[in-house]
Amino acid sequence: MIAIHHPAQLHPGQMVDGWRVVRLLGAGTYGAVYRVEKNGQHFAMKLAMHRASSGDAAQADARLKRELGCLVHLEHPNIVASRAYGRWPDLRTGWLYVILDLVEGYTLAEWVERMHPTAQEVARVFGKLAGAVDYMHGRGVFHRDLKLGNIMVRASDGEPFILDFSAGDYTNAEDLTDAPLPPGTKRYRSPEASRFLRENGDDRNARYEFKVTDDVYALGVCLFDVLTADQPASGAFKAPVEGRLMPPPARELNPRVPELLSDAAMNFIARKPEHRPPTAEVMRRKLEAFAVEAGQDWTTPLHLPATKPHFDPATGPEESVAPRPRALGRAVLFGAVLVVAALVAAFMAARSAPRLASARAAGSSPVSSSLGDAGPVALAEAPSQLRPHVEDAGVSLDAGAAPLVPSTLSSPGVALPPQAPVQKENPAVKRAPTVASPSEAPAKKALSSRGSGAEFLKKCAAASAAVALQLGCPSSSQVRPASDECPSDAREAMFNELGLVKGSSTLLTIDMKQPGSQADLGVYSDGAVRGVVRSGNRRMPTGTILYGQLWTGDGRLLARYTRAQYPDGNTYPVCIAIGEEGPEDGWEGSKPGAVVFPRSFGAYWVSRWP
Structure with missing residues (x-):
């Protein structure tokens, strides 16, 4: 059992005040x-990312308390319900948690891509959402961060739910904002709020006094995006909505949108608040009238299933059925290389056949002698064992959280899914057998000729790169680096240009190529690595790719990421570490160079490397 250092690091089977953790x-x-x-019933547990006494600048504890305050005012069939709350592990000083109803389905963006809804279905869903927004306004509650990722559609019956009130507000609530605008997402911010920020940003x-028409505008942008974007989950919107000018009409961007629905969507996002519906109830009545329309425009899908490549940061591009000409050319070239390789292999096999026959006659096997008894079996089974598996539909109840997506195979490190039957709550990790390459034997001999391994590694750790190379030291990635200052250009980029808060954290998929879901374990070795942010915000968005290095030589894991590539293509020097106070202990089965560790983990923005 490893110590709990962070709310994003609970593991399956762990108990929290009688609630059994199933998965992240x-x-x-x-x-x-x-x-x-608990007692056979499944719920969602949301924990504040920091304790009340942690000095957290983002005030995560206070915001979750505020979210709970919003939810206790509300009881509506299209708003997620809270069922319990507490602090853990200590009732006074522990992390605050809230128990919520579990909504199993898709975010609104995923619903569009997977279900290809009709205009009639969209009008029905948004009519219910508008009714829920009007209900919350009637009880003095503002959501203040309505967006596609904070609305779920339940898979079983298509019912929509508004989630995540972490930016919410209610009458007489304590002011947590230390900036002109409340937390939120720029795309869904009303023009009048943006104007206030321009005029009062300093x-x-x-x-800013948040109003009913701000939530109306945000829900209107959600509708506009659902009507016009066929892949909204990837952030591929057809038109910007920010600014003083109106975007093109929804019907102009997507001719499948009925004219009446297009006009209504543009009305909801009018530049001036007095030109929008004064309440969400007016939205509801208009949308529910559209939900009974029966013409062909209303009953055919708004978007055809996508055939163009779709990019996900964790899995890479998904190729379309018909390859592009350049890709086809590469495929032909690759095929030719395979043919040549096969001919060479056949020729070598023919030459070695007599030697193999004599070896068998002598009772030895060249394959077994190099791989061990399990070698041929392990290699034969590897393709099926390494195939990534898909979890059942997961639900993210927090802002910016990304859907859980299976990845492709990994390097460095290979994570194997558990043997059947699959136990998602406590995934077993099977390590591949160690295969000695011919080049390793001379290296071991050279190491022994220099004295004891420990003494030699100490010399390597103390040597400069040039001297280490002359000594013939192992790769520098295998020797854990000492704690030192983060470079000044990275500190400037993170804390000034990007506005990241020193010591804050984000949930990171450590290695983009490790197979499985976020709740799975991986096996990590030394070397270069690419991670991806799974729960970003406007300062470091979801999907940001981080380039760095892993160290696992002492059976623990340390990761340093030094470059961040944002979804818009911009890159920045950074200092982001997994292991805020030094290497993290590996899970059961870890050994030097093969550390068993969660696929996703909390990463910290640091000014000094741990």
């Missing part, structure tokens, strides 16, 4: 969300 669903700036079980005491 997602995480964001303010909280981590788990599927939990005044830290200025506060």
